Structures are given as C-alpha cells and as structure tokens.
Amino acid sequence: MELSQFQIHQFSIPLLDPMWLFCKSLLVVVLLLLTGTSAANAAFPSDNISHSYSSFGPENRNDFNFSADANDNQGALQITPDSINTPSYILNKSGRVLLSRTFRLWYPSEAGTVIASFNSTFSVNIYRPSNTTPPGEGLAFLIAPDAHGPPPGSYGGYLGLTNSTVDGKLSNRIVAVELDTVKQFYDPDDNHIGLNINSVVSNLSASLTPLGIQIAPQGAVNYTVWISYDGVSKQMRVDMAEQGNPRPTKPVLEAELDLSHYVNQDSYMGFAASTGSPDYQLNCVLAWDLVVQDLEYGDKNKKRGNGWKLTVGVAVGVVAVAAVVLWFFSKRCWRKKKTNPSPSVLEGTLKFLPGMPREFDYKELWRATNGFDERMKLGQGGFGIVYKGVLAGEGAEIAVKRFSREDNMNSQDDFLKELTIINRLRHKHLVRLLGWCHKKGILLLVYDYMPNGSLDQHLYDGGGRPLLPWNLRVHVLSGLASSLHYLHNEYDECVVHRDIKSSNVMLDASFNARLGDFGLARVVDTGKTSYAELEVAGFPGTRGYIAPECFHTNRATRESDVFAFGALVLEVVAGRRPCCTDLPDFHLLLDWVWTLHRDGALLRAVDARLSGEFVVDEARRLLLLGLACSHPLPGERPKAASIVQILLGSVEPPSVPLFKPAFMWPVAVPFIGVADLTGASASTLNASSSGWTPPLVTSEDVVSYD
Structure with a gap:
C-alpha cells in the first residue's frame, strides 16, 4: 500500500x-x-468503608440489628436459633442480622448514575443436626431497604426475605444471594446458589453439586463465600470454596446487575435465613469482611x-x-x-457502537453448533435461523441466530437494527445478548441459551414438554409485564417491541420469562411518543396479536404493544392460540372470552387441561386484564406500569364493558390529528370514554412496520 x-x-x-x-x-x-x-x-481515588469481624460477641454486638429469631452465640451470628436439643424449637423460624448503619449504594449525577462497588467475604457453617433428615431451608447475604425484621410468615422457602403476600413485589427493594438447601419447583436442585431480586424465585441460579460443594453436608464443614460487585461494569460475581482454600478462578455465578434499579439509595447489608418443617438446619456466620466504596459524601465527590x-x-x-x-x-x-458494504466497513461500524458486546470468532461458533447442523436447530423466523451451541473449553450453552434473508443487503439491515437495539438493553426478563460475529457476509448474533425453550412449546405440548402449571403461568406473565414496562418507561429511551407473542417469550432454567426476538424493535426518538419509519410500508405480524388500528395505519405505538400483551395473557390463561380453529362460531380467542364475560361465565375460559388447578381470583384478574389490554380503542388500554401493578395484585384491573366495544375508524386515541393518514381532522374524532384524552399525536409520532 x-x-x-x-x-x-x-x-x-x-x-x-x-x-x-x-x-x-x-x-x-x-x-x-x-x-x-x-x-x-x-x-x-474513592474512599472505602470497611467492616471486619473474625468473630461475633458482646464486643461488637452494637454494630448489628438482630431481628426475629436471630442472635449471636459461641462467636457466630446465629441467623436462626442454634439449639439442637429441642428440634421443635428451631422449626419454621426466620431471622435477619443487619449492620446497624446504611451504605450509600448509588446516587444520580450529571454524567449518569454512580453506583458503589463492594466486596463481601464471609465464612459460614450450615449445620445439619441429623444425618437422617435433609437440611432446610437456606441462608442469604442480603441488601435491604430498612433494618426491620423479616416479614411474618417468612420461614420455610421464603428464607427470611419475603412471604407469600409480598414475594415478587417491586416495592421489596431487596437483592440477595442465597445458599439454598431445599428444592422448590422453581429451583434447579436442593444444593445451589441463587441471585434473588425482590423474590425467593432466583433470577439466576447455579448448582454447587458439580463443584463438589455440599452446603449442608453430613458432618460440619466451614465454607468461604466471596461476593464482589463492580459498580462501573455493573457485574456481580459469586464464588464459594471450603474454608482455607483460595478463591476459585472460575465463578460459581456471574450476572450483570444495575443495583440502582432494585435497591434503595441508602441500604442495609447483612444476612437472612430460615428453617422449615420437618427440615431444619443451623445457619451460622462465623466471620465477615465487608468493603464498600464510600459514596456517603456524594455531593463532595461531585464537586471534586x-x-x-x-x-x-x-x-x-x-x-x-x-x-x-x-x-x-x-x-x-x-x-x-x-x-453492499465490505466486511471491513461493517465490522468497523460495529466495533464503534456504544456498549458493544464480545465479538466471536466464526470458527468458534461453527464448532459450537457442529457446523450449523440441522439437528442443533432451535427455530426459524422471518429473519433467520436459531441454533443451539456449546462453546468449546467454556462448556457454556448459547443460542446463535444466523440471519438468512435472500437479499444480503436486507440481512445486513436486519442484523444491524436488531444489534443496535438489544446490545443496550439490560433487564432480567429480556434475552441477554452475548456477542456477534460477521464473517464473509455471514451475520450472527449470540444469545443466552434458554433451556426451557419458548412459552408456546409449554402451552401446546411442543416436543413432549409437560403442561405449564398455573403458578408458572402467572409467574411468566408477571416477568413479561416487567420487561414491557422497562422497554416503554424505564430504559433511557422508549423501545417498542412490535412482535410480542408466545413464541418470542423464552423461559430460562427457573422458568423466568425472557422476551426475545428484537428484529422489529425500534427506539423512539426523544420528544416523540413512538418510532416512525416512514420509508417502509407493510405490516408483518401474527394475526390475533395485531391491534385493529394497525391495519389502517401500518404503524404501531406503545398501545399496540399492550394489545399484543393482552392477546398473550388470554392465550396463557386459556391455553388456546389467539386465532382458534376449535371454537364454534368464533375465529378469535378474544371474541370468545368477551362473550363469556358478557354471559357471566368468564372462568370457563381457563385452560380445561388444568383440571381446576388454578387460583380463581388470579384467573379472573388475568382474564379481565387481557380484555382491557385488548380494548379496540387504544386510549382505553392500560399502560405498562399499571399492568405490572395489576399482576402484582396491588391494583384492580380496569372496568371492562360486558359487550365488546365496536372498533371505530378514525381511531379515537392516540391517533388524534393524524389527518394525513385518515383523511379526518382532529375535530371529527371522539375522545376516550374514560374521560382522559392524551396529547395530540402527529404523523411523525407513529410507527411504521417494515
């Protein structure tokens, strides 16, 4: 050259x-x-706050808040009672021990939220008093919003963290790392570590058995647990080894976590634990070192x-x-x-995108998928084929999406659009992007592998999978609602997904919902209410999930996302696809359910294969929510934030008319003033019957599907 x-x-x-x-x-x-x-x-350099305890007793008792059944004895923190002479005394107990001071874990600044890093290293002995009975239930390192004791009824599987009333609520504001010795239906086994956010259902868990670690073995064994959190990269790492051994090089559990989303700005740190019946154990913390980055004087640090x-x-x-x-x-x-752009130009563009994840070597992904073997195929959509893979040397399971539209330029466009959206999204109920690869025109995205497949497979017995029970259906819908709220309201920019359906809802090992397939998703420009892509026409999608107004505009808004979510709610509760072929006189599941509502027989819509194994109040609430989200008028549909509260049971579902309202065109709201699309002026349009009229929306504020 x-x-x-x-x-x-x-x-x-x-x-x-x-x-x-x-x-x-x-x-x-x-x-x-x-x-x-x-x-x-x-x-x-940042200052640090340190607490170090080689033992616990009268000399440092005032440093802690003990609550419920917790105490200190024999140089250890006994998170639950330590007596083994009278087993009945330690059954169904729970306790917490928290440092009596708070730590400032984050604060907002002009450059973005500043999050504290911390290291928590502690030694535990979780003792099984009897070799003839299994241990129970578990111990957790806890970040809590206050120094109050565990809520009533937090014994057993609730680990002193939550109870049946508050479990899963966003208002809990807790993050915990659990050492669990009892297998619940949502656990991988009875010997695992889990990362818990506002719930005892772990967002991420890892079995300790393959590592040769038994939390509560027959005979006392002391273990060291290391929990590290990096506030800059927002990465949490957990390690565990027998006391006296060095910290392992490979973590037991590793997760990306933005603490500022889940815990109070000033929070407490400590431990929680519980016992059950007839299973019980002694939950002892023998030593603890805690180092937290000092953000207490945030204002001073800001000035400095x-x-x-x-x-x-x-x-x-x-x-x-x-x-x-x-x-x-x-x-x-x-x-x-x-x-078409050459590989050098496209790859150069990708490497400059903000937050870009790992670039994989093509040969590595080719080997992981056995040369993209058909037997490794997980599914196929309009944009490409998804394969299962196993990374050599790491053993990690992945899902590889290979873009395969006939027109290579269209494939590159699909690839870039999906990549530039998903690489910036961070939420526990979204499928996580691991990386990308571009080699000689072959475009690949690498995602977390979801071992439980997609939601539709469990609803319709795909691949011989067992029918999804009621409690998991509610759990999946709650997680999906949380992801929708994040996309619409919590992320830095509003994102419309545009393709919500059961086949795009993936299930991880703990049956947590993970919304995937962001090929149609778009970011909404600042100052607008939706994304506009006016150079493309057409409206792809699946009949039954598409809001009626979209057939007239070829465009979408947050409200059309909510409509699709409503169709999915009805599908999950009824166990029927939105477009039904087995319902006499009905072509749409929505119409059938609305007729049952009119006739006062709403619960007849619940999946008959459940054989009555469902919670009546929950079923009624979900069906009414599904109808409300499917309202023909966009302005009458609830917002994503309200949907989350309705699913948690803290807010009643909206009032749903007995007769399905007629769809009106021009639509009442939110398409007020779209004269260029409808041929009507704003004065000819009706306001929402709820009495609430949203701001005027112009033709620049609506979404066009490609």
Missing part, C-alpha cells in the same frame, strides 16, 4: 481528503480527552470531580459527533459504489 492513500472497500481515500482529516482529528482529540479523564480519576466529568461529557460529545460523521461518510461510500 502506498503511503499516500488508505484503502477501504476497493476505492481509495486521499489523506488530504477533508472528511478523512476531520475524522482523524476527532480521534486524536478523543484519545487526549480520555487520557485526561484517566489522570483525573487517578487523582481522586466536576473537572473530569466535564472532560467525560466533552469526550462523549466528540465521540457522538465522530459517529455521525462516520455514518454519513459510510452512506456516501455506499451511494458512490451502489454495492
């Missing part, structure tokens, strides 16, 4: 090209700014750090400008050549 030019995509760019010089200058500025930022960070924050802000701005310039530059190149 000559020094006078730089080769890209079969044409050259002279080094004196103004565009190239500008990009090069921007890169230099960014590097200088980032160097300055690093120096500023080094100049202001204004200089480097300004630097970061400028750097981010420069990077954003550079990204825009590069984007326009690449568009100019594509127009000039009128051909």
Whole structure:
C-alpha cells in the first residue's frame, strides 16, 4: 500500500481528503480527552468503608440489628436459633442480622448514575443436626431497604426475605444471594446458589453439586463465600470454596446487575435465613469482611470531580459527533459504489457502537453448533435461523441466530437494527445478548441459551414438554409485564417491541420469562411518543396479536404493544392460540372470552387441561386484564406500569364493558390529528370514554412496520 492513500472497500481515500482529516482529528482529540479523564480519576481515588469481624460477641454486638429469631452465640451470628436439643424449637423460624448503619449504594449525577462497588467475604457453617433428615431451608447475604425484621410468615422457602403476600413485589427493594438447601419447583436442585431480586424465585441460579460443594453436608464443614460487585461494569460475581482454600478462578455465578434499579439509595447489608418443617438446619456466620466504596459524601465527590466529568461529557460529545460523521461518510461510500458494504466497513461500524458486546470468532461458533447442523436447530423466523451451541473449553450453552434473508443487503439491515437495539438493553426478563460475529457476509448474533425453550412449546405440548402449571403461568406473565414496562418507561429511551407473542417469550432454567426476538424493535426518538419509519410500508405480524388500528395505519405505538400483551395473557390463561380453529362460531380467542364475560361465565375460559388447578381470583384478574389490554380503542388500554401493578395484585384491573366495544375508524386515541393518514381532522374524532384524552399525536409520532 502506498503511503499516500488508505484503502477501504476497493476505492481509495486521499489523506488530504477533508472528511478523512476531520475524522482523524476527532480521534486524536478523543484519545487526549480520555487520557485526561484517566489522570483525573487517578487523582481522586474513592474512599472505602470497611467492616471486619473474625468473630461475633458482646464486643461488637452494637454494630448489628438482630431481628426475629436471630442472635449471636459461641462467636457466630446465629441467623436462626442454634439449639439442637429441642428440634421443635428451631422449626419454621426466620431471622435477619443487619449492620446497624446504611451504605450509600448509588446516587444520580450529571454524567449518569454512580453506583458503589463492594466486596463481601464471609465464612459460614450450615449445620445439619441429623444425618437422617435433609437440611432446610437456606441462608442469604442480603441488601435491604430498612433494618426491620423479616416479614411474618417468612420461614420455610421464603428464607427470611419475603412471604407469600409480598414475594415478587417491586416495592421489596431487596437483592440477595442465597445458599439454598431445599428444592422448590422453581429451583434447579436442593444444593445451589441463587441471585434473588425482590423474590425467593432466583433470577439466576447455579448448582454447587458439580463443584463438589455440599452446603449442608453430613458432618460440619466451614465454607468461604466471596461476593464482589463492580459498580462501573455493573457485574456481580459469586464464588464459594471450603474454608482455607483460595478463591476459585472460575465463578460459581456471574450476572450483570444495575443495583440502582432494585435497591434503595441508602441500604442495609447483612444476612437472612430460615428453617422449615420437618427440615431444619443451623445457619451460622462465623466471620465477615465487608468493603464498600464510600459514596456517603456524594455531593463532595461531585464537586471534586466536576473537572473530569466535564472532560467525560466533552469526550462523549466528540465521540457522538465522530459517529455521525462516520455514518454519513459510510452512506456516501455506499451511494458512490451502489454495492453492499465490505466486511471491513461493517465490522468497523460495529466495533464503534456504544456498549458493544464480545465479538466471536466464526470458527468458534461453527464448532459450537457442529457446523450449523440441522439437528442443533432451535427455530426459524422471518429473519433467520436459531441454533443451539456449546462453546468449546467454556462448556457454556448459547443460542446463535444466523440471519438468512435472500437479499444480503436486507440481512445486513436486519442484523444491524436488531444489534443496535438489544446490545443496550439490560433487564432480567429480556434475552441477554452475548456477542456477534460477521464473517464473509455471514451475520450472527449470540444469545443466552434458554433451556426451557419458548412459552408456546409449554402451552401446546411442543416436543413432549409437560403442561405449564398455573403458578408458572402467572409467574411468566408477571416477568413479561416487567420487561414491557422497562422497554416503554424505564430504559433511557422508549423501545417498542412490535412482535410480542408466545413464541418470542423464552423461559430460562427457573422458568423466568425472557422476551426475545428484537428484529422489529425500534427506539423512539426523544420528544416523540413512538418510532416512525416512514420509508417502509407493510405490516408483518401474527394475526390475533395485531391491534385493529394497525391495519389502517401500518404503524404501531406503545398501545399496540399492550394489545399484543393482552392477546398473550388470554392465550396463557386459556391455553388456546389467539386465532382458534376449535371454537364454534368464533375465529378469535378474544371474541370468545368477551362473550363469556358478557354471559357471566368468564372462568370457563381457563385452560380445561388444568383440571381446576388454578387460583380463581388470579384467573379472573388475568382474564379481565387481557380484555382491557385488548380494548379496540387504544386510549382505553392500560399502560405498562399499571399492568405490572395489576399482576402484582396491588391494583384492580380496569372496568371492562360486558359487550365488546365496536372498533371505530378514525381511531379515537392516540391517533388524534393524524389527518394525513385518515383523511379526518382532529375535530371529527371522539375522545376516550374514560374521560382522559392524551396529547395530540402527529404523523411523525407513529410507527411504521417494515
């Protein structure tokens, strides 16, 4: 290559090209700014708060809050009673021991939320008093919003964390790492570690048996547990080994977790535990070292750090400008050549995307899927094929999506659109993106593998899977509602999914819902209420999930996402697809359920295969919620935040008319004022019967499906 030019995509760019010089200058500025930022960070190291206890007794008792059945005795924290002379005394007990001070775990700043890092290392002895009976129930490291004791009824499987009334509620504001010795229906086994958020149903769990660790073995064994949290990368890591052994190189459990979403700004740290009946155990903490990054004086740190924050802000701005310039530059190149981008251009674009995950080697994914063997195929959709894979050396199971539209340009467009959405989303009920690969026109995305497949497989006995019981159906819908609320309201930008259906709801090992397939998802521009993609026409989707207004506009909003969710709720409760072939006189499940509601026989809609094994009040609430979400008028449908509260039982479902309202066109809301789409003016449109009228929406504020 000559020094006078730089080769890209079969044409050259002279080094004196103004565009190239500008990009090069921007890169230099960014590097200088980032160097300055690093120096500023080094100049202001964070202080730490440390607590270290080699034993527990009168000398440090005032450092702790003991509640319920907890105490200290024989140099240890006894989270539940320590007597083995009278077993009846320690049955069905729960307790908590928390440090009596709070820790500031996060605070908002101009540059984004600052989250504290911490390390918690403790030694435990979970003793099984009898070798003839199994142990029970478990012990957990806990981050709690207050120093109150465990709620009433938190013994048994609730581990001193929650009870049957509050389990799973967002208002709990707790995060815990559990050492569980009893297998519930949602647990992998009776010897595992789990990460719990507001619930005893773990968001992530890992069996300890393959590691040769038995939490409560026959005969006392002391273990060391390491819990590390990095507030910058938002990564939590958990390790465990027999006391005296070094920390393992490979974690037992590792998860991405934004603590600021789940715990109070000022929270307590400590332990919770429980026993059951007839199973019981002694839950003893023998020693504890805790180091927490000091954010207590956040205001002082903000003042002290204004200089480097300004630097970061400028750097981010420069990077954003550079990204825009590069984007326009690449568009100019594509127009000039009128051909597909070369691998070097596409890969360069991908590597500059913010938050971009790991880039996989193609050979690694080829080996993981046995050369994309048909026998490894998990499913196929409009954009590509999904294969199961196992990474060599790591043993980790993955799902690999291979984009396969006939037009390679369309495949690249599909690939980039899905990647630029999903790589920034972080939520426990979304399928997690692990990485990507682009090799000679082959486009691959790598996701977490979901061992329990998709929801529709469990509803319709796909692959010989057992029928999904009632409690798991409610659990799945609650998780899915949480993900929808995150996409619409909690993420930095509003995201419309546009393809919610049972085959796109995946189930992890604990039957937690994970919404997937973001091929149609789009980010809503700031200041708008929905995404507009006006250069493309058409409305793909699955009949039964598509809101009626979409057939007239070829566009979608948050409300059409809610309609699809409502169709899914009815599907899960009834065990029937939204478009039914086995219902006389009905083609849509929605119409049948609404007729049952009119006739006062709503519960007849519940899946008959459950043989009456369901909770009547829950079933009625879910069916009414499904009808409310499926209301023909978009403005009458509940918002995602309300759906979450309704599923938790804290809010009653909206009032649903006995007769299904007629769909009106032009739609009443939220399409007020879309004269260019409907031929009608705002004055001809009716307001919502609820009395609430949303802000005017223009043609720029509605979504077009591609």
